[in-house]
Amino acid sequence: MFCSECGTQLVHGSNFCSSCGAKVRIQAEESNQQEPVSERKQSPKSIQDSVKDTFLNATGKVNAMLGEQGNIDLNLRDLFSTVFRKHSKDEGEAIFISGTKTTTPEEKDISTSWPKPWLFSRVFLLLAITYILLYISTFSFQNSNALPGLIIIGAFAVPFSLLIFFWESNAPRNISFYEIAKMLFVGGAASLVVTLLLFSFLPVGELDYMGAIIVGVVEEVGKLIIIVYFIKQLNPKFILNGLLIGAAIGAGFAAFESAGYALRFGMMFGDGTMLQVIFQRAWTGIGTHVVWAAISGAALVYVKESNPLKADHLRDMKFLKLFAVPVILHSIWDMPLYFLQKFNFLYILLIVIAWIFIFTMMNAGLKQIARLNTQVREEMTSVS
Numbered sequence: 001m002f003c004s005e006c007g008t009q010l011v012h013g014s015n016f017c018s019s020c021g022a023k024v025r026i027q028a029e030e031s032n033q034q035e036p037v038s039e040r041k042q043s044p045k046s047i048q049d050s051v052k053d054t055f056l057n058a059t060g061k062v063n064a065m066l067g068e069q070g071n072i073d074l075n076l077r078d079l080f081s082t083v084f085r086k087h088s089k090d091e092g093e094a095i096f097i098s099g100t101k102t103t104t105p106e107e108k109d110i111s112t113s114w115p116k117p118w119l120f121s122r123v124f125l126l127l128a129i130t131y132i133l134l135y136i137s138t139f140s141f142q143n144s145n146a147l148p149g150l151i152i153i154g155a156f157a158v159p160f161s162l163l164i165f166f167w168e169s170n171a172p173r174n175i176s177f178y179e180i181a182k183m184l185f186v187g188g189a190a191s192l193v194v195t196l197l198l199f200s201f202l203p204v205g206e207l208d209y210m211g212a213i214i215v216g217v218v219e220e221v222g223k224l225i226i227i228v229y230f231i232k233q234l235n236p237k238f239i240l241n242g243l244l245i246g247a248a249i250g251a252g253f254a255a256f257e258s259a260g261y262a263l264r265f266g267m268m269f270g271d272g273t274m275l276q277v278i279f280q281r282a283w284t285g286i287g288t289h290v291v292w293a294a295i296s297g298a299a300l301v302y303v304k305e306s307n308p309l310k311a312d313h314l315r316d317m318k319f320l321k322l323f324a325v326p327v328i329l330h331s332i333w334d335m336p337l338y339f340l341q342k343f344n345f346l347y348i349l350l351i352v353i354a355w356i357f358i359f360t361m362m363n364a365g366l367k368q369i370a371r372l373n374t375q376v377r378e379e380m381t382s383v384s
Contacts, residue, residue: 055356062360065321066239066302072363074114082118095119095168099176108377110172112370114362117168124161127153139271151266154278155259158285159251160184166247166294169362171369172238179234180248187226188252195222195253209335216331223249223293224323227300228309237306239298239365243358246297247290254289258282284344287351288333291358292326298361299323329354 056071063070097103131153137146167180198218204211226249236242258281266274299322304313313319329350340346 058353058356059360059363062357063364065318066361066364067318068364068367072360074359074363079114079116080118082116083121085118087118087122092119092122096177098173099179104172104174107172108373108380110369110373112171112366112373114366115169115171117165119168120161120165123164124157127157127161131157151259151262151274151278154282155262156255158282159254159258159290162286162290163247163251166244166290170238170240170244171366172240174236174238175234175241175244180244183230183245183248184252186252187230187249188254188256190229191223191226191249191253192256194225195219198222207334207336212334212336213331215334216327216329219253219289220292220296220323220327220330223253223289224296224300227293227297228314231297231300231304232309235308236301237304239302239361239368242298242301243294243361243365244297245301246294249297250290250293253293254281254285257289258285284347284351287347287354288330291354292330295326295354295357295361296323298365302361302364325357326354 059074060071063072131150134146134150134153137143138150163180163184167175167177195218198221202214202218204214204218207215223246227246230245230249231242234241234245236245258278261281262274262277265277299319300309300313302322303316303319304310307313333347333350337346340349
């Protein structure tokens with residue numbers, strides 16, 4: 001406690017100040033306000049506040065890797081606020097026809113606000129209903145003809161829905177669904193071929209720590225090679241384009257790989273194991289190949305900007321640092337860290353980390369568009 005007259009610290013329990021003799025009138029509540037900040041008891045943060053602070057600090061560090069400053073202002077509730085709203089058929093069709101010459105907006109008209117995707121949820125719902133119907137056909141009616149469809153739909157449901165999410169989030173609206181389909185099917189299959197070719201030079205005998213690192217490097221490089229091809233062809237300059245291109249390649253890779261795992265384990269251990277594999281690969285798919293490849297694609301476009309893609313861009317340290325992220329996440333995912341896999345803790349942690357990079361890259365992409373919009377308007381003003 002401190003004297004209200006002279007500010008001298010009071011002896012505990014005294015009624016008068018030893019310095020000026022004034023009577024102590026400071027209430028306990030008032031004395032707490034006079035104490036130095038360092039001596040006050042700080043109220044403990046709630047778990048929600050702690051998680052939010054950790055997320056913001058993480059985005060700030062990722063932002064620095066992308067040449068931006070500060071933390072990102074992201075409200076997940078607002079981002080997904082339109083998912084549960086009713087949307088018309090015309091709204092969905094308007095999204096599906098985007099990316100053509102007549103539907104691509106001019107640069108000055110590209111939105112710089114956070115997107116509010118919703119169509120991906122409807123696509124997932126349709127695929128989930130299809131999966132349930134095929135499940136009934138396969139196991140309730142013992143119709144083995146429905147089994148291939150069950151595996152394919154189960155493998156594509158999450159990766160394809162995620163791809164639609166990235167497509168909706170592509171603010172420039174400059175990549176058509178036809179291009180997306182090419183990258184999903186041809187690009188996804190090609191990335192598998194390239195990966196298998198690389199594995200022939202770097203075989204993995206056992207999935208120990210070193211084996212997991214080899215898998216992480218080989219599979220991410222395999223996808224990157226195909227991402228490089230499509231970026232070379234399309235020559236995008238928007239970071240959001242890079243996210244979409246990478247997500248398309250990763251979605252195809254993930255779906256084809258999951259279908260293969262489901263079929264192989266089903267033949268070896270039966271239908272129960274096959275269904276477990278489909279479910280496990282589905283829910284973990286929200287944070288694996290699709291988002292890992294999206295990070296790689298965005299990193300490459302971020303480095304090359306509006307310039308034609310060159311080999312120097314792949315050697316750029318800014319790109320290599322960002323590309324190391326999916327490689328590391330993939331490697332740790334496959335490592336035999338059994339003590340961290342209880343309750344899927346390791347997988348959930350790695351998924352959260354991956355999405356921190358995704359959201360931060362989306363933010364950087366929107367800031368990039370805002371700068372380009374300003375530049376275009378200034379050029380138009382100077383001409384007029």
